[in-house]
Amino acid sequence: MARGARAPAVQQAFVLHQYDWSESSLILDLFTREQGRLAVVAKGAKRPYSQLRAVLLPFQRIQVTLSKPAKSTDGNPAEVVTLRAAEWAGGSTLPAGAALFSGYYLNELLLKLLARQDAHPLLFEAYAQTLPQLHANEDAQSQAALRAFELRLLVETGLLPDLSVVTLTQAPLQLERSYGLAAEAGIQPLSVEAGGLDGSTWIHLQAALLHGSMAALQQACAPVLPQLKSALRGLLHYHLGGKPLRTRQVMLDVQKLLD
Template sequence: MARVARPPAVQQAFVLHQYNWSETSLVLDLFTREQGRIAVVAKGAKRPYSQLRAVLLPFQRIQVTLSKPGKTADGGSAEVLTLRGAEWAGGMTMPVGAALFSGYYLNELLLKLLVRQDAHPQLFDAYADTLPQLHAKEDAASQAALRAFELRLLLEMGLLPDLSLSTITQAPVDEARFYMLSAEAGVLPHTGEAAAFSGASLIQLQAALLHGSSAALQYACAASLPPLRSALRGLLHYHLGQKPLRTRQVMVDVQKLID
């Protein structure tokens, strides 16, 4: 039997969320490139003199050193690891304004859609590429970056159909016709009041997804922002089920206050 490769002790990571574990320690949800979403205990991180306090911040790329997983009573590996050290690995400053809300929105998507210990290196890279594209004042570039990440996330989860094919018939979409994106049935000929995509735009989006470049995907999304926002909101709501996104509601409430 082939031996399963052990994850490296030192990994690149982002902090998605943190919980109080004791008066002095935290439990962190980390998003790592090698292991995906993992839970770690940061002992002593809440102490005033702890060097970890200034490092374990959201949206900052960090390099973490983790303990080897212990054993559970039945001989399996313990799910929660121990954080032995963490260092800032460079990157952007803390986002502000709309960028801060958007960043927390991305984190909440990852927390609710990713299972633990399931690596998605391309999604990790997309997350790292997206954060600098989120601006303090929401603009078209920020929206394109958000839609591109949502598409990449759905693709990585196996929840996005091939956008270049009509899902039911598996026939190539016609560049000159219009289509809609259904959570239950995939790409369909457009009917009713659903958001409409041209066949050409769907082909462009699928090509950008296959290319793998965040910049290429953001460029493709920029040409279809209104229908993408509506369609992807429907897909995410469908697959989240009974796990509503609190960040989106906070963003809506804040915008109402501003208006």
Template structure:
């Protein structure tokens, strides 16, 4: 492999998914970048009161970062050093239920994406989803969440082809009902549950292949209740013993408010 292929880009778009204390003055960031996927990055001096990075390294804000070449230590994962960061765009921070939804997206990325595995289409979907998260949890927000879950599962290789019956690979019938399960994929229903019309699943698959975030969100809008149940089952299955903390916290808050 030549040196040019392994060199980190001089500057790249990124979002801060999470941060950890590294020392009294520094942080380790988990960044989601468009060119390199998830990265572990040391932000030296970022906790100091006069650091210019403090106002930039915020969640849900698109930034442009410059990184050092990666280095390995003690056989652990490659860690790069943050050389600089600046705003690439600014959006109002999510509030209320939208804030939980934003952290939910971040947690999904942290738990389902491997490091150093680029997913530029998923990065673009994340950027387009954040502004659509509303505190009212309206249909647009729900469609945006379901579309992102579908894109994440698809790009991670965890989603079956939605246009065929998984065991036989035969095309779906437009008016027939089907279910989507983690164990069997797309199959005719054998019990009560979240059913989809064949036409709905075919439309979702077409939108995934097209790559348009807006088209996928529109396709989700027509099947929101069934999608929420089916995708929750798929995510729970593939997360295994890594339960989502944000979902648990959100449910606890809802109980308190009730």
């Protein structure tokens, strides 16, 4: 390495998606802890004897070495960098069954809601902690993990209002009154019959978000999974521009075939 040159960045990452780039190479969409989402060229990764083939798998924490970004024609750093090395950094085995669909659902949310090169270290750790909580039988623990991750993602991207106050008036929530989470109006009074949650539940969820622990957030989500799923689905659908997620559509199609 030349004197004064910067060493390649080594950082933790997950593969969110990959695209064919040539007969032997791939374009990777990585979720890194230090730099957020990155587009990375993995040269030669498709060759039969490439060591990268067994490493560049979804849902596996890896350690990557990236090249220094080249300059584009306008003088700014290029958006795509080159993968110089990658190795497994430990973690769970690949999920199976419903857990696999849930994992791809998380990846699709990250791909569509995160801007490139925008670091979210708390969200990175939340993602890493959520993956082992996803089970093949879609049990309550898996559902709580999904809801907790959706909440953390919405907070990190600035799309979730303060859950402890009425959004339009900023008035504190009344503990026993029912409130709903609307895509455009935020937290607002709502009847129980309309699917609302009491104020104490929303305040508990907000406290868990501020605490930062995914375990605490999952625990806060567990008692109200059906109502929370409906509220968060509406909010995510709104911020995704009303476009359905491919993962969710595939899950629905598979369920129809099984039924």
